Amino acid sequence: MKYMSMFDKIDLHLIRVLHTVLTERSVSRAALKLGMYQPAVSAALKRLRELAGDPLLVRSGSGMMPTAAGLRMVEPAAEILLSAEVLFSDARSFDPTTARHTFSVAASDYLDPQFLPQLVIQLKAQAPNCPIEIHPLSADGDYRTHLAQGHVDVVIGNWPKPPGDLHLGRLFGDQIVSLVSIQHPAVRRGWDEAAWLAAEHIAPTPMHPGARGAIDDFLSSRGISRNIVARCPHFGLIPAMVAGSLLVLTTGRHYAERFVDQLPVKVLPCPIEFPRLLYYQLWHERTHASLAGRWLREQIKSVAASLRPAEAQDAVA
Known part of the structure; x- marks a missing residue:
């Protein structure tokens, strides 16, 4: 209780007077630097002496010198003033070249x-002192809670119906195609809707039990379903599985085409006309006004735009 009653008597202005008086070693010079009248500085110094139980500043010859207790207060007082400045300046400004803000992104x-390699490269080039944390979107992760609790700043992915309680920025749209091995019969024969539905499909593991992605949601709306025989939580490994089997991966064209020059695979059009896949970044109200958060979202938007061919940049917001 004694500590709290003393703490209640100290404000930031008093700490500034303390630091200025001790470093200037003169009440009159401190008054000039603070833009105060000398009697007001003297009154503040009197309060500080009472709180410290020490003179803090004493006469020495023609000048004044801090006491031993006063000298010990110089550095902590400076740290308090710097912390207070950082506390509020960070909320009002953001300079990526000097910031030490940790960016946390969850992405599908x-x-x-x-996308993610380019994002990390761009963030490190422009904000070299800012740590970056990349988190997966998995069946075990509740991204809405993570956003609300501050565990992540932004979530990037595609959803048939994005959550209405989060802020949303569209990144791009993409045509849905199928990726198959160059040995797949459909490469030679083609396929119709029935053949495509009956083919052996591989799909990502659902985000949570019973969940469907955009492709299966659309099929369900038409009262049909495809033959999913394999699921994998690691989407980046699926193209290699497709290359050595008769499995069919149906996803965005831009993703699929990245593997055509790396693996013995081919991109085929789907015999079903799907709506375009739409990719978003989502964020919580908690970071909506944050200058660091805004800067991060602008970098995500610019990287997404840089990776899209001109004809595909139809959904940037």
């Missing part, structure tokens, strides 16, 4: 495989 690996 259904994205263009070059």
Whole structure:
């Protein structure tokens, strides 16, 4: 209780007077530097002496010198003033070249495989002192809670119906196609809707039990379903599985085409006309006004735009 009653008597202005008086070693010079009248500085110094139980500043010859207790207060007082300045300046300004803010992004690996590498490269080039944390979107993760609790700043992915309680920025749209091995019969024969539905499909593991992605949601709305025989939580590994089997991966064209020059695979059009896949970044109201958060979202938006061919940049917001 004694500590709290003393703490209640100290304000930031009093700490500034303390630091200025001790470093200037003169009440009159401190008054000039603070833009105060000398009697007001003297009154503040009197309060500080009472709180410290020490003179803090004493006469020495023609000048004044801090006491031993006063000298011990110089550095802590400076740290308090700096912390207070940082506390509020960070909320009002953001300079990526000097900031030390940690950026935390949760992203689906259904994205263009070059997206996250390019994002990290761009963030490190422009904000070299800012740590970056990349989190997966998995069946075990509740991204809405993570956003609300501050565990992540932004979530990137695609959803048939994005949550209405989060802020949303569209990144891009993409045509849905199928990726198959160059040995797949459909490469030679083609396929119709029935053949495509009956083919052996591989799909990502659902985000949570019973969940469907955009493709299966659309099929369900038409009262049909495809033959999913394999699921994998690591989307980046699926193209290699497709290359050595008769499995069919149906996803965005831009993602699929990244693997055509790397693996013996081919991109085929779907015989079903799907709506375009839409990719978003989502964020919580908690970071909506944050200058650091805004800067991060602008970098995500610019990287997404840089990876899209001109004709595909139809959904940037």
